Amino acid sequence: MKNANCPKCGSGEVYSGAELIVKDGPIASLLKGGPFASNSIPISLSSMAPIDNYVCVNCGYVEHYISDRSKLKEIAKKWDKASVNKSDNDSDE
Numbered sequence: 001m002k003n004a005n006c007p008k009c010g011s012g013e014v015y016s017g018a019e020l021i022v023k024d025g026p027i028a029s030l031l032k033g034g035p036f037a038s039n040s041i042p043i044s045l046s047s048m049a050p051i052d053n054y055v056c057v058n059c060g061y062v063e064h065y066i067s068d069r070s071k072l073k074e075i076a077k078k079w080d081k082a083s084v085n086k087s088d089n090d091s092d093e
């Protein structure tokens, strides 16, 4: 969908709201708790990952991406891996 084609209906009418999101800097912290804050997911108690939305305006399908590579690495470190054989590696801090 990032390459502008909807996986559901095949339409090329896909729009990105990525530019709407203030990802870093003082304005980002000012907006904390505001309407833009909902456009992110919590990674940990102190860290949020901003989400880019891609919307097909033909059928209404929405996809979400985390565009920040460093946040993806953070998730890989901090979250449990979704796997069938979950290891007993629980470490409560």
Ligand SMILES: [Zn+2]
Pocket: 006, 007, 008, 009, 010, 011, 056, 057, 058, 059, 060, 061
């Ligand atoms: Zn579509």
